[in-house]
Amino acid sequence: MGGTPGAVLTHSLSLTDRFDVLGPTDPIVAEAGDDIILPCYLKPNISAENMTVDWRNLHFIDDLVYRYQNGKMIVEEDQIPSYRGRTSLFKEELRRGNTSLKLTRVQGSDHGAYECFIESNGWYDDAKIQVFVKAVGSRPVVSIEGHRDGGMGLLCESEGWHPEPELVWLDSKGVSLSDGRPETQRELNGFYTVKQQVIVQETDTNRFTCRVLQRWINVKVETEVHVPSELFDYTTPWRWSFIVSCCIGVFTVIMLLLAVYCIHKKKGVILGTIKQQREHLREENDDLKTYVFEPMRRHAVDVTLDPDTANPWLNLSDDGKQVYHTNIKQDLPDNPERFNQYFSVLGKEGFSSGRFYYEVQVEEKTRWILGVARESVNRKVMITPSLDDGYWTVWLWYGEYQVLTGPPVNLPLREKPQKVGVFVDYEEGQVSFFNVEARCLIYSFTGFTFTEKLYPYFNPCRNDGGKNSAPLVICPVNITD
Secondary structure, three states, rough: EEOOOOOOOOOOHHHHHOOEEEEEOOOOOEOOOEEEOOEEEEOOOOOOOOOOEEEOOOOOOOOOOOEEEEEEOOOOOOOOOHHOOEEEOOHHHHHHHHEEEEEOHHHHHHHHEEEEEEEEEEEEEEEEEEEEEEEOOOOOOEEEEEEEOOOEEEEEEEEEEEEEEEEEEEEEOOOOOOOOEEEEEEOOOOEEEEEEEEEEEOOOOOOEEEEEEEEEOOEEEEEEEEHHHHHHHOOHHHHHHHHHHHHHHHHHHHHHHHHHOOOOHHHHHHHHHHHHHHHHHHHHHHHHHHHHHHHHOOOOOOOOOOHOOOOOOEOHHHHHHOOOOOOOOOOOOOOOOOOOOOOEEEOOEEOOEEEEEEEEEEEOEEEEEEEEEEOOOOOOOOOOOOHHHHHEEEEEEEEEEEEOOOOEEEOOOOOOOOOEEEEOOOOOOOOEEEEEOOOOEEEEEEOOOOOOOOEEEEEEOOOOOOOOOOOOEOOOOOOOO
16 A cells, blocks of 8 residues: 655645555565566556665565665665675666566575565555575585494584474484484574484494475485494493493502502502503503504505696606695696696596595695595586585695585594595495594595495695695505504
């Protein structure tokens, strides 16, 4: 309904000054990333070139999505920051009363009710428009977190959803394992990230599924993970070690009390016993890490860099075991196998079955990327080597350790790895990364189906004026018997 912006009119409006603002009766449904048009028209189709046109998101009280006034778009501080650079009118259509808004690169925060408000010569009217945004998030990323409360801890995370999705863990029979609601976080762009940890026990299959679903848009994505039996076997020696440690601890306390009560002069012997016990417990802990880590290393292979795949800005050692970025571009043939945009190189041998493992020294480097790549990856474009493009990789990027699952996901590592181990189980669809010195897991990609050869992938990253000049070094693997 049209009206006057003041409470009392001091003069009457002519019929030619009056108009109605019309919008669609049905909601606008938009997919994230698309460009959409929010229709808005004047009736009759008079010119809006000299009118004030305000677009508002009614979720915000005062700030504007867009304002057109005095023949131009007014960019002011009160425009909602998330809409800057993404909104426009069809100026050539204003003379025909078309005040529709074009909104580009739709994001989750665009969801909501909008108002098209038009004012001219003391008369105004508005139309309300509802916008629904839908976005299908990333495939769930599952990581094995180690032993938790007598079982194996698994973490599932998926991002980029709208509206808010559900997450559920299932066993191989489809029975829910989830306990309580998942943790949900809404990002500044309005998209949702959902994650949940579950503790599982060993089963006849050791297969578990993380499923993320959004019922409103009728979408379901899931990732299946297989936990190797060797990891579950670790619980038995852990329990025995715990029992033995407790017994030793109780026995030690009793002996200490007796020693203090009976022989005060033997303090040095007592302190020596305490120190020995601490060393013993530390050795037991190291043995437990070895029990899980060493079986992976028994699949070590001899990896050598392939010069035919190396970017011209990379320098390879004569033995093919080291690579670093140089400031001098080499004159090399642009054969199909060569990376000519990203500073990448592959191992000579690819693998299409079984398990393999190799270790790379990353000491003194500020940036690096390691992992495996499909044989068919595009080697002629500038892309970040992530999961979407056929790479299973992690990187160090200016102090942040991240897994490249599309948008990078941070890895909160307790210790800075000096040497990284890469383990692949082709049949199980698993790629895992280890901190070799700490003998602990960094991250695991799980639940994939590999259909072509996988090659070890190396990227030493740019030299950065000497700050990142250290090479990536493929190291021999020393097996602990």
